[in-house]
Amino acid sequence: MELAPTLTGQTVQNQVREAGINPNYWYPVAWSTRLKAGEVMPVKIWGQAIAVFRDTQGQLQALEDACPHKGVALHKGEVSGDRLLCPYHGWEFNGAGQCVNIPYFPSDQKLPCAQARSYPVQEQLSIIWVFPGDPSEAEQVPLPTVPEYDDPNWLMVPIPGKFNAHFSICNENTMDVFHGFLHRNLQGWFDPKLLHLHQTDTDVEADYQVSYQGRLSQFLGMSDRGDRVTTRIISIRYRYPHYSNTLEGVSRMYLMRLPVSPTETRSFTLLFLKIRLPQTLVTVVRPLLSRVIWRFLLKPFLDQDVEMIESEQRTYEGDRQRRYVEVNPAIIALQRVILKQDGVQSSHPTSQSPHVDDSELASIP
Helix, strand or coil: CEECCCCCCEEECHHHHHCCCCCCCCEEEEEHHHCCCCCEEEEEECCEEEEEEECCCCCEEEEECCCCCCCCCHHHCEEECCEEECCCCCCEECCCCEEEECCCCCCCCCCCCCECCECCEEEECCEEEECCCCHHHHHHCCCCCCCCCCCCCCEEEEEEEEECCCHHHHHHHHHCHHHHHHHHHHCCCEEEEEEEEEECCCEEEEEEEEEECCHHHHHCCCCCCCCCCEEEEEEEEEECCEEEEEECCCEEEEEEEEEEECCEEEEEEEEEECCCCCHHHHHHHHHHHHHHHHHHHHHHHHHHHHHHHHHHHHHHHHCCCCCEEECCHHHHHHHHHHHHHHHHHCCCCCCCCCCCCHHHHCCCC
């Protein structure tokens, strides 16, 4: 539905800070380069502990991080061929979670029925993804589409993010273009205007007009001179549970969200830039240029956002009944989607949140 992009005071309902996730989506858990063949790592998706391992042939597997024998964390074990060995007794589990060998059992003795839950897992966009919900739905749910990923005309900058806060607070920060004031000392954007807003049960689309001025805007190709004010349109698309945005003629960003727990969130972001340098030079220095842009241009922005996000979380934890006033209708639309998706999944056995029905959703204007 189309929503009026009018800035008016509205009361924020705090149930969004208690919302759970809809598990029937793909969630990013690690950068692909962090897991080599024969290695195992622990990850969490909304409190679900999962051991992800890459077998000796390079194939990814994901099992519940608890041995069905004694409950020992499987990520502390080791990989042998296509199996994960429990560190306690050496029980061996295949990628389907079935116990296929107990080293001290006679070869002719039947194995006990010991089954670790397995999860759909795949590797795309330099990221490892896990599907924590109903496995039968995994093939029907697409990953984010990133057409720039293999395009040599774009420079890709991977951006890691870690926030000690509920994912709703992090999502609101990404949707909120009005916080350019925070980044004013970094030559951030200014004079934002919300132009267009659209919402469905799973999506929020918002277009903002923003202005830039300074050396950073000149480096990014927004203008030939840093002392000139340049006005651009930034289009933000939230398609639960991930983001993308486009800064007119300059950049495209894909932010993939991992809700680790009610108080911890991570993000795996791919930023694509068109740098105003000769293509031959960009090709040669691409990895170094990517790291320099992240470390010296982008990380200071993220550090400021992290400080605000975590401050908001601490205040909420100090008084969960406190009421807040929001003026950006895009934030209210985002909260509706989060609560709607929490309501969709509330009957799932992994849910950690109370059911939110339509009457509660109606309390958010």
